[in-house]
Amino acid sequence: MGRPRTTARQWMTRMRAAGWLKFAPLLAGQTTYLWLTPAGIRQVYLAYTGWEPLPGQLEHLYWITEMRLWLERSHPQYSWTCERELQYQLHQEGQRSHAVHIPDAELTHANGVIALEVELRPKSLARTTRIMELLLERYSGAWYFVTPATHHIVTAARAELPAHMQQRIFVGGLLD
Secondary structure (H helix, E strand, C coil): CCCCHHHHHHHHHHHHHCCCEEEEECCCCCCEEEEECHHHHHHCCCCCCCCCCCHHHHHHHHHHHHHHHHHHHHCCCCEEEEHHHHHHHHHHCCCCHHHCCCCCEEEEECCEEEEEEEECCCCCHHHHHHHHHHHHHHCCEEEEEECHHHHHHHHHHHHHCCHHHHCCEEEEECCC
C-alpha cells in the first residue's frame, strides 16, 4: 500500500470493524491475505457476490497478480479485465460461464483482445489443445505464462494447432 506496516494494519483493522474486509493468514508461515466482504464489494460499487479464498487457489492467484503488475509496468497500453469480471459479464448477458472457457484475464489493446492464461499444473494434451482452440475462436491471440512443469504440454498443444493458429499463441515463462 506504500505506507508503513502500522498504518496498513490500522487501515485493515478499521475496514474489518466496518464489515468491509476480512484478512487472515491462510497458509502457515505465510503473509496475511485480505479480501472484500459482500458489504465491502458494495462499498466500491461492484455487483460481484462474496468470495472466500481457498488455500489451493492462492498460488494461482498470486501468479495472476504478479503477471498483472508486470504487464502494467511493461505494457501500459494494455487494459486488464480479470476472470471474475469476465464471469460477471457472461452472467449479465445470460450466458452460463461453464459453457465457454474463461481465461485468467483479458488484455485489451488497439489491435484486439488477448486471452491470458497462467498455467501452473499440466492438463492433458487434448484438454489444453481444446482450450487453445476455444480461446482463439473468441480472441485475437492467447498468451500463456508457464512453469517448467507446464511448458512442455502447452508448447505441445500449440504444435497440435494449424500454423495460422500457432502464431497467435505466445508461450513464456512466468515473468519473462
